[in-house]
């Protein structure tokens with residue numbers, strides 16, 4: 001499929017995990033892709049495997065609004081327009097609430113919530129011209145609480161409701177805004193968790209499909225939401241969770 005031929009797509013957090021898989025997917029489908037990450041080595045490694053004439057790298061910290069504004073301006077300066085922005089970069093902070101320092105709270109809020117808002121805000125004037133699309137990476141952690149993840153839950157909850165609010169504000173401009181809400185996915189963020197076999201067994205018990213998500217499975221949903229196949233979908237927070245959110249929380253019997 002070449003659904004994104006001549007489209008211009010920004011993907012943040014493209015140096016690893018879901019962002020990497022998403023950048024590769026858009027590139028495979030013909031897009032001009034701007035790969036953004038603050039980890040220069042990783043994002044350059046991913047970009048080196050994509051067609052140079054359709055690929056741009058920007059080393060940006062998405063928690064800094066001036067840098068995000070420049071990211072969008074430089075994209076439009078190079079490719080002439082913007083069709084899609086995927087606000088995906090994120091960090092995870094966990095622990096008992098009393099153990100969370102001001103700095104850790106601020107880091108997750110500034111990156112996971114602030115970075116998403118800054119990306120949306122900078123992109124809007126350009127997306128209005130192309131009747132473009134915003135996709136944010138939220139999480140199942142944005143639609144319900146987790147034990148020991150209060151800062152992350154707060155930040156992802158902000159992304160979920162920001163997605164709804166922006167869909168209201170931008171619908172008349174022809175801009176669609178959606179999010180994906182994955183459950184545990186095999187990426188850099190979860191590398192340590194995935195080594196804990198007892199923990200993963202507990203996760204699998206709670207996932208009706210009985211396995212961990214792969215980053216390419218999230219990328220496929222992001223590509224769908226960015227495509228014309230999703231032309232009447234806006235304000236939706238789409239679970240990509242193997243069925244986790246179908247449960248009311250009671251344990252399996254038998």
Ligand code: NAD
Nearest residue numbers: 013015016017018038061062089090139184185187188189
């Ligand atoms: P990852 O760590 O593999 O990738 C995240 C990327 O974002 C990294 O390359 C990192 O360098 C980059 N990044 C972090 N902070 C940044 C900043 N301030 N500026 C620019 N780049 C920054 O993790 P992932 O799981 O692929 O994470 C992608 C998104 O998916 C995140 O928003 C995460 O919260 C979300 N998510 C992850 C899971 C999971 O289980 N892995 C589940 C649900 C949602």
Ligand code: HBR
Nearest residue numbers: 092139141182183184
């Ligand atoms: C744990 C998983 O749901 C996440 C990091 O979002």
